[in-house]
Amino acid sequence: MLALLLLFAPASCREHDAPRTTRVQPSALPGPSAAPPSSPAGRSDHAAEDVEIRGFIDAWQRAQNELRFDDYSALYADRFSGLKRVGDRVFQFDRGRWLADRKPMFRPGLRVEVSDLAIHRATAAATVTFVQHFSLPAYRDEGKKLLVIARTPAGRRIVREELLTSTIRGGGGTHPGLPGLFVATRDGVILRRIDHERWARGEPRRGSGIAADRALDLAALPAELAAARGRTFYVARAAAPAATEPPPACEARVAELVLRTSLTPYESTLSAWNGTGDVPKPPDAQIAREVWELGASVPARLVFGKFAEPCAGALFATDRPLPPRVTPTLASGALAQAATRAFQSSPAYRKAQASFLAETPNASGRWDEGSFGHRRVHRFGAPPGRAFVLVSAYREGSCAEFTGSSSALFELGADGAELTPLGVVEDGGRHPLTPRTAFDLDGDGALELLTGPDGLDEQIGVVRVSGRTARRELLHVVPFLGCGC
Numbered sequence: 001m002l003a004l005l006l007l008f009a010p011a012s013c014r015e016h017d018a019p020r021t022t023r024v025q026p027s028a029l030p031g032p033s034a035a036p037p038s039s040p041a042g043r044s045d046h047a048a049e050d051v052e053i054r055g056f057i058d059a060w061q062r063a064q065n066e067l068r069f070d071d072y073s074a075l076y077a078d079r080f081s082g083l084k085r086v087g088d089r090v091f092q093f094d095r096g097r098w099l100a101d102r103k104p105m106f107r108p109g110l111r112v113e114v115s116d117l118a119i120h121r122a123t124a125a126a127t128v129t130f131v132q133h134f135s136l137p138a139y140r141d142e143g144k145k146l147l148v149i150a151r152t153p154a155g156r157r158i159v160r161e162e163l164l165t166s167t168i169r170g171g172g173g174t175h176p177g178l179p180g181l182f183v184a185t186r187d188g189v190i191l192r193r194i195d196h197e198r199w200a201r202g203e204p205r206r207g208s209g210i211a212a213d214r215a216l217d218l219a220a221l222p223a224e225l226a227a228a229r230g231r232t233f234y235v236a237r238a239a240a241p242a243a244t245e246p247p248p249a250c251e252a253r254v255a256e257l258v259l260r261t262s263l264t265p266y267e268s269t270l271s272a273w274n275g276t277g278d279v280p281k282p283p284d285a286q287i288a289r290e291v292w293e294l295g296a297s298v299p300a301r302l303v304f305g306k307f308a309e310p311c312a313g314a315l316f317a318t319d320r321p322l323p324p325r326v327t328p329t330l331a332s333g334a335l336a337q338a339a340t341r342a343f344q345s346s347p348a349y350r351k352a353q354a355s356f357l358a359e360t361p362n363a364s365g366r367w368d369e370g371s372f373g374h375r376r377v378h379r380f381g382a383p384p385g386r387a388f389v390l391v392s393a394y395r396e397g398s399c400a401e402f403t404g405s406s407s408a409l410f411e412l413g414a415d416g417a418e419l420t421p422l423g424v425v426e427d428g429g430r431h432p433l434t435p436r437t438a439f440d441l442d443g444d445g446a447l448e449l450l451t452g453p454d455g456l457d458e459q460i461g462v463v464r465v466s467g468r469t470a471r472r473e474l475l476h477v478v479p480f481l482g483c484g485c
Contacts, residue, residue, distance in 0.1 A: 046121065049121060049126070050119055050121075052156070053119055053126055053128065053149060053156070054119075056075075056149060056156050057117075057128065059071070059075070060072070060075050060158075061112065061114070063075070064106075064110065064112050065110065065111060065112060067106045067107070067108070067110065069102075069103055069106045072102070072106075073099050075157060075158055076095055076098070076099070076157060076158050077095070077150065077152055077157035077158060077159045078095060079095075079159060080094065080095040080098065080158065080159055080160070080161075081093075081094065081159070081160050081161075082094075082095075082098040082160070082161045082162070083161070083162040083163065084101070084163060085143065085163045085164075085165070085166035086141075086166060086168070098161075105136065107136075107442075107443070108443060109135070109136055109442070109443055110135075110136055111134075111135045112132060112133065112134050112135075113132075113133040114130045114131070114132060114133070115130065115131045115133065116129075116130055116131045117129075117130040118130065124150060124151050125148055125149065125150040125151065125159070126148075126149050127146065127147070127148050127149075128146070128147040128148075128149060129144065129145065129146050129147075130144070130145055130147075131143070131144055131145075132144075132145045132163070136179070136442060139168075139179040139180050139442075140168070141166055141167060141168045141224070142166075142167055143163050143164065143165040143166040143167055144163075144164045144165050145161070145162065145163050145164065146160070146161070146162045146164055147160070147161050147162075148160035148161075166224075167223045167224055167227070168223075168224030168227070174190045174191070174192065174193070174475050174476060175462075175473060175474075175475050178441070178448075178462060178473060178475070179442075180318050180319075180320070180441055180442060181316055181318065181441055181448075181462070181475075182233065182316060182317045182318065183316060183317075183460055183475050183476045184233070184235050184236075184311070184314035184315060184316050184317040185208070185314055186208065186310045186311060186312060186313075186314055187207075187208045187306055187307055187310050188254070188304050188305050188306040188307050189228075189233055189235075189252075189254065189304070189305045189307070189317045190302050190303075190304055190476060191225055191228055191257075191302075191303040191304065191305055192225065192302070192303045193301070193302055193303075193476070194301050194302075194303060195301065196301065197214070197259060197301055198220070199216050199217055199220045199221055199259060199303075200214040200215070200216060200217075200259045201214065201215045201216065201217050202214055202215045203285070203288075203289070204261075204288040204289055204291065204292040205284075205285070205288050206284045206287060206288045207258070207260055207262070207288075209262065210262060210263060210264060210265070210270070210273070210291060211260055211261065211262040211291065212260070212261050212287075212288040212289075212291035212292040212295070213258040213259065213260050213288075213304070213306075214258060214259045214292070215258060215259075216257045216258060216259055216303070218257065221257070221303075225257070225303055226257070228254050228257060228305050229254055229255075229256070229257050229305070230253065230254060230255075231253070231254050231305075231319055232251055232252065232253045232254075232319070233251075233252050233253075233254065233305075233307075233317040233318065233319055234249050234250075234251060234317060234318050234319070234320065234321055234322045235249055235250040235251070235252050235311045235314045235315075235316070235317045236249055236314075236315045236316050236317070236322055236325060236437060236439075236450075237249065237250065237311065237312070237313035237314055237315060238313040238314075238315050238436055238437075239327045239436075239437070243327060244327055244329055245327060246325045246326075246327050246437055247313065249322050250311035250314065252307040252308070252309065252311050252314075252317070253307065253308045253309075254305035254306065254307065254308075255306055255307065255308035256305075256306040257303065257304070257305055257306070258304050258306060259301055259302070259303060259304070260301070260302040260303075260304040261291055261292050261294075261295030261300050261301060261302070262295075262300065262302065262478055262479075263291065263294055263295055263298065263300055263478060263479040263480070263481060264456070264457075264458075264478060264479070264480045264481060264482055265291075265294060265481050265482065266481055266482050266483070267482050267483060269290075270482070273287050273290075294481065295479075298479040300478075300479045315436055315437060315450060316450055318441070322439070323439045323440055323441060323443070324439065324440075325437045325438065325439045326380050326381055326382060326437070326438045326439070327380070327436075327437055327438075328378040328379065328380035328390065328435040328436070328437075328438065328449075329378065329379060329380065330376065330377065330378060330379075331377040331378060331379040331389060332377075334417075335377070335379065335389070335412075335416070335417075336377040338417065338419060339377045339389045339391050339410060339419060340375065340377065340391065342391075342408075342410060342419045342421065343391040343393070343406075343408050344366070344368075346406075346408055346421065346424065348406050348408070348424045348427045349393075349406055349408075352367055352404045352406055352427075353366060353367055355367075355402060355404065356395065356402045356404070359401070359402040360397075360401060360402045363402075367393075367395045367402065367404065368393035368394070368395060372395055372396050372397060373393070373394075373395045374393065374394045374395070374396070374432060375391065375392070375393040375394075375432075376391075376392050376393075376432060377389060377390070377391050378390045378392075378435050379412070380435065380438050380449070382438050382440070382447045382465075386411065386447070387411070387412040387416075388409060388410065388411055388412060388422075388438075388447070388449075388465070389409070389410045389411075389412055389419060390407060390408075390409050390410075390425075390433065390435050390449070390463075391407065391408050391410070392405070392406075392407035392426070392432035392433045392434075393405060393406055393407070393432060394430075394431060394432040403430050404429075404430070405426065405427075405429045405430060405431055405432055406424060406426065406427045407424070407425050407426040407427075407432060407433040408421065408422075408423065408424045408425065409421075409422045409423060409425050409449075409463060409465070409470045410422060411468070420468065422465060422468060422469055422470040423469055423470040423471060425463045425470055425471065425472040426461075426472055429455065430455055430456070431454045431455030431456075431459070432454065433451045433452070433454055433461070433463075433472075434451055434452060434453075434454050435449055435450070435451055435463075436450045436451060436452070437449075437450050438450070446464060446465060446466045447464070447465040448462050448463070448464055448465075449462065449463040449464075449465070450462055451463060451472075453478075456480040456482070457477045457478055457479065457480040458476075458477065458478040458480075459474060459476070459477050460474075460475045460476045460477075461473060461474045461475055462475060
């Protein structure tokens with residue numbers, strides 16, 4: 001989601017002059033340049049070319065900071081290659097995919113500043129390098145960027161763009177698709193999930209819960225992860241069961257970075273670790289080694305920032321003040337009945353009902369009702385003035401019996417009665433979804449609904465609403481190695 005927008009400021013922008021208000025239409029962009037003279041250009045020729053290139057860059061920067069995507073797109077050549085870096089991750093694009101990646105970033109709060117601009121001239125093209133300072137409401141980074149601007153029949157156009165280095169200064173995120181959002185626990189924040197332990201040093205030691213921690217070599221970490229040590233996070237906390245307003249946030253400082261493994265082992269192993277089994281409880285050092293060894297099979301390694309002070313009820317964190325949040329509440333009466341009817345008429349529900357009748361001897365009724373069926377209907381409002389209903393159902397059974405779940409999101413009309421389906425956000429699992437809090441993370445008008453932890457593997461997810469559709473992103477799971485029956 002990082003916008004490598006490569007906006008190049010002229011000297012006046014770097015001196016923080018007020019932005020110009022003249023709109024630059026694509027037709028007014030720099031046109032074809034005259035062919036370079038056959039003899040070496042003098043100082044005046046170089047100066048004139050630099051002015052032209054800076055004018056091109058000025059138009060480019062203003063198109064980004066003034067959110068004019070069409071003008072921005074017009075500056076790219078048809079034959080284009082782009083390389084994007086987000087921390088230590090690399091993505092390569094052609095023109096179409098590059099612009100598709102950039103378009104969602106054109107929203108209020110986008111800002112690109114440039115420093116250390118240098119122009120390197122050559123026949124038919126110029127290479128520009130600079131340090132880019134990029135920010136969105138939920139993400140900030142900086143790095144050195146390279147831009148190749150070539151002469152084409154249509155004028156100067158960008159043929160290559162590459163962020164050579166990327167240092168995340170803010171935002172980041174547990175999930176790469178949700179910059180700025182971090183899963184939080186009582187004792188810390190999950191910075192990233194990785195599949196190796198090359199950065200770890202020393203022996204494992206017991207962490208909170210069923211976890212083992214190892215020290216991290218800060219010099220080996222990507223800069224954006226190492227920079228999290230000492231950073232203050234704003235931590236959203238879970239509301240009490242009957243509360244309608246979220247509790248105050250914690251401001252928690254990361255005092256230590258560790259590599260963590262967290263999991264749920266086989267039941268007999270857990271009993272032994274808890275000292276309730278038939279064998280003596282192992283010492284903590286042995287338990288830590290066993291947790292770490294089991295984690296290698298999953299894998300389940302987390303770059304984890306430990307808070308200096310715990311934050312009870314922690315749900316998620318950002319490194320900026322939290323956005324306004326709303327707390328979902330249980331619906332009842334006519335609204336709950338109408339939502340249930342709408343939910344039970346969906347194809348996903350009917351499919352689960354058919355499986356229930358086929359797999360359960362002497363089955364009757366509905367799969368989400370009766371002694372083993374569960375269904376919950378939650379309502380929550382969301383700025384600016386929209387309201388939603390989440391219906392989540394689950395049927396529990398033994399491993400040989402039908403077990404299933406399904407959850408669907410609806411938008412509630414202004415009349416408080418009409419329900420518009422936005423999508424099935426969970427289907428075919430073994431648990432319902434528990435909505436915790438709803439918010440607009442980055443101010444783009446799209447709602448995020450945090451759910452969980454749910455199920456044996458303690459799933460934490462975000463349901464994202466964009467327009468009239470909803471989908472669920474899984475942020476974190478705790479590997480479950482037990483039987484579950």
